[in-house]
Amino acid sequence: MNHHLVRTVDPPSRTRRRLVAAVLAATLIATLTGLAAGPAQGADPLLSQGRPVTASSTQSAAFPASAAVDGDPGTRWSSAAADPQWLSVDLGTAATVSQVVLTWEAAYATAYQVQASTDGATWTTLRAVTGGDGGVDTLAVAGTGRHVRVVTTARGTAYGVSLWEFQVYGTSTATGCDTTGNAALSRPATASSTENAALPASAAVDGNPGTRWSSAAADPQWLRVDLGAVRAVCRVDLTWEAAYATAYQIQLSADGAAWTTVYATTTGAGGSQQLTVPGSGRYLRVLGTARATAYGYSLWEVAVRTTGATPTTPAPTTPPPSGGDVLLSYGKPAVASSYQDDGACWQCSPARAFDLDPASRWATSATTGWVDPGWIYVDLGATATVHRVVLQWDAAYATAYQLQTSTDATTWTTIYRTTSNPGFRQDLTVTGTGRYVRMYGTARSNGYGYSLWEFQVYGTGGAPTAPPARPADPTFPATTLVFADEFDGPAGTRPDAAKWTVDPGTGQNNESQYYTDNANAAMNGAGQLVMEARRENAGGRAYTSHRMNTGTKFQVQYGRIESRIKVPKGNGLWPAFWMMGGDFLTGRPWPYNGEIDIMEILGRDTYRSYTTLHAPAYNGGGGYGQEHVWPVDLSADFHVYAVEWDSRGMRFLVDGTQVFYASKDTVETTRGPWVFDHPFYLILNLAVGGDWPGPPDASTPFPARMLVDYVRVYR
Numbered sequence: 069m070n071h072h073l074v075r076t077v078d079p080p081s082r083t084r085r086r087l088v089a090a091v092l093a094a095t096l097i098a099t100l101t102g103l104a105a106g107p108a109q110g111a112d113p114l115l116s117q118g119r120p121v122t123a124s125s126t127q128s129a130a131f132p133a134s135a136a137v138d139g140d141p142g143t144r145w146s147s148a149a150a151d152p153q154w155l156s157v158d159l160g161t162a163a164t165v166s167q168v169v170l171t172w173e174a175a176y177a178t179a180y181q182v183q184a185s186t187d188g189a190t191w192t193t194l195r196a197v198t199g200g201d202g203g204v205d206t207l208a209v210a211g212t213g214r215h216v217r218v219v220t221t222a223r224g225t226a227y228g229v230s231l232w233e234f235q236v237y238g239t240s241t242a243t244g245c246d247t248t249g250n251a252a253l254s255r256p257a258t259a260s261s262t263e264n265a266a267l268p269a270s271a272a273v274d275g276n277p278g279t280r281w282s283s284a285a286a287d288p289q290w291l292r293v294d295l296g297a298v299r300a301v302c303r304v305d306l307t308w309e310a311a312y313a314t315a316y317q318i319q320l321s322a323d324g325a326a327w328t329t330v331y332a333t334t335t336g337a338g339g340s341q342q343l344t345v346p347g348s349g350r351y352l353r354v355l356g357t358a359r360a361t362a363y364g365y366s367l368w369e370v371a372v373r374t375t376g377a378t379p380t381t382p383a384p385t386t387p388p389p390s391g392g393d394v395l396l397s398y399g400k401p402a403v404a405s406s407y408q409d410d411g412a413c414w415q416c417s418p419a420r421a422f423d424l425d426p427a428s429r430w431a432t433s434a435t436t437g438w439v440d441p442g443w444i445y446v447d448l449g450a451t452a453t454v455h456r457v458v459l460q461w462d463a464a465y466a467t468a469y470q471l472q473t474s475t476d477a478t479t480w481t482t483i484y485r486t487t488s489n490p491g492f493r494q495d496l497t498v499t500g501t502g503r504y505v506r507m508y509g510t511a512r513s514n515g516y517g518y519s520l521w522e523f524q525v526y527g528t529g530g531a532p533t534a535p536p537a538r539p540a541d542p543t544f545p546a547t548t549l550v551f552a553d554e555f556d557g558p559a560g561t562r563p564d565a566a567k568w569t570v571d572p573g574t575g576q577n578n579e580s581q582y583y584t585d586n587a588n589a590a591m592n593g594a595g596q597l598v599m600e601a602r603r604e605n606a607g608g609r610a611y612t613s614h615r616m617n618t619g620t621k622f623q624v625q626y627g628r629i630e631s632r633i634k635v636p637k638g639n640g641l642w643p644a645f646w647m648m649g650g651d652f653l654t655g656r657p658w659p660y661n662g663e664i665d666i667m668e669i670l671g672r673d674t675y676r677s678y679t680t681l682h683a684p685a686y687n688g689g690g691g692y693g694q695e696h697v698w699p700v701d702l703s704a705d706f707h708v709y710a711v712e713w714d715s716r717g718m719r720f721l722v723d724g725t726q727v728f729y730a731s732k733d734t735v736e737t738t739r740g741p742w743v744f745d746h747p748f749y750l751i752l753n754l755a756v757g758g759d760w761p762g763p764p765d766a767s768t769p770f771p772a773r774m775l776v777d778y779v780r781v782y783r
Contacts, residue, residue: 450530
């Protein structure tokens with residue numbers, strides 16, 4: 069996952085109570101308040117984020133130089149307690165620099181210079197500052213260079229100097245090769261192996277210099293990224309961890325099968341490397357053939373520079389077909405050592421592991437099955453040759469287990485074994501023959517039993533049952549409009565009952581409002597729907613407001629879902645644009661149905677927006693999402709909040725700027741099952757009060773209005 073975009077304090081579910089310790093909230097507010105009303109960003113793009121960075125010193129490994137350019141306002145660089153100190157970022161190519169923004173921690177500099185250099189050796193001062201008082205310094209500058217640094221000469225405290233963020237804005241002067249764009253960023257990535265689930269292939273293309281891919285300790289190994297379309301590649305940037313390659317190749321392929329080597333070395337020195345690699349292909353591979361250490365290969369980041377624009381259509385995450393392998397285990401009979409069926413795990417029978425439903429699971433019995441060994445096997449219906457097994461583990465996983473095949477479910481042959489399984493999703497290449505395939509667990513990860521969300525067997529032969537077809541992935545930018553409400557009716561017109569179901573009643577999360585039966589929403593005659601929160605008594609509550617959904621009128625699986633909204637400002641207000649899995653309406657409980665929060669904003673701080681996913685293994689305060697700090701007040705104008713969603717993940721945007729990418733592969737290998745491959749419906753609401761936003765007060769303006777200009781869905 070992209071660690072610098074994913075906050076450890078997440079917005080709550082709209083359907084469950086948020087439980088966050090007051091001291092934690094106070095700490096975050098104290099830490100980040102200085103960033104809320106951040107600097108006004110100029111028209112030029114941000115050049116420094118995620119670029120290689122060096123510093124004169126660091127206080128400790130917890131405060132590296134890279135933390136100042138990672139885009140995360142909660143991480144920082146901190147120097148030793150001495151003068152002078154410096155922090156330098158390599159922009160990758162010569163650039164015209166127009167603005168530098170310094171976001172200081174409490175340990176700030178009173179005197180410093182901003183300098184630029186073409187070679188990292190000879191420096192020109194662009195701006196000198198004396199009498200600095202910390203906070204956020206937004207500096208207009210004029211100069212050119214590939215390297216930009218800040219040199220501090222006087223500290224404001226007895227400590228070192230510390231920066232939350234060091235941002236350089238400007239324009240690249242490069243021609244031909246786009247050395248600021250990254251065609252590999254957040255693209256699907258696969259590898260020959262991973263050291264463990266915490267170091268997945270996706271970490272090398274997530275744009276976060278603090279996360280990495282690491283392989284098994286053997287030669288050869290490879291990392292492959294799908295660029296989504298054939299691209300003209302001009303440069304590849306590799307940022308190696310200490311476990312680097314002395315010999316490796318950069319290869320390109322149009323189909324993921326036939327590879328052309330465009331760069332090769334046998335004298336690799338590790339560190340950060342910028343390699344000129346002219347060639348073209350849809351797939352790019354780093355193939356390591358000799359290791360510098362006894363460990364595997366490890367890359368912090370792989371960036372791919374190209375000529376021409378990066379295509380916006382994501383590519384498939386599934387590897388190219390090999391040998392006609394198909395899913396053999398779907399819907400097949402299953403047997404286990406025991407299974408659980410109680411309030412904690414209802415009908416968690418063996419068949420649940422083979423139903424392709426990531427929100428249902430098999431678990432061993434709580435009364436007889438929390439012992440070693442524990443096992444589950446599937447009958448493929450006929451003899452098969454097995455090439456691949458995918459296990460999506462619950463938190464109750466096996467640290468030691470074997471995969472076995474059998475012709476009669478009596479005599480078993482082991483085709484894979486491990487004693488160091490880290491849990492989450494394991495995608496295993498195996499070779500075996502048999503009608504039956506068994507997971508045989510011999511050591512549990514905790515005091516519970518064994519539990520699998522999914523157990524998938526791929527290969528040839530057997531008697532496979534074809535799984536239900538999924539809708540095709542949309543091509544982005546999506547242009548086929550499948551749902552829209554422009555809210556352009558006459559003033560006073562209520563929401564269109566053919567599109568929306570009004571949802572009256574109380575909210576969750578200890579909210580203070582009562583949602584009325586369509587009394588708090590109407591068109592304003594200017595092309596917007598006004599959702600109004602009022603200070604008035606109804607339903608035993610002191611406030612009223614509005615909530616509506618498309619549940620029985622419209623549901624969608626994949627596409628671009630967007631709404632243009634102006635949110636209200638004021639303590640206790642909580643506007644949201646979100647989605648719920650359609651099976652919630654037919655009885656599947658939250659969070660097993662899945663929840664997609666496209667936009668949540670707290671009226672007490674309208675410089676922040678939140679995006680979160682909720683599922684069985686990550687929900688409530690532990691949801692998977694992002695807090696984004698903006699340089700503008702989001703309540704001052706309309707903004708377009710959107711998600712582009714397909715079978716590979718979700719790309720969340722505000723006004724066309726990506727604020728978060730949730731990769732299915734990353735979630736499955738680091739958090740738990742991905743439960744979002746089914747229809748969802750849309751929800752708009754304006755809540756008042758609750759555990760997360762806190763109560764309204766005398767300063768909160770009532771009536772408070774959330775204006776919705778439109779809602780549109782494209783495929």
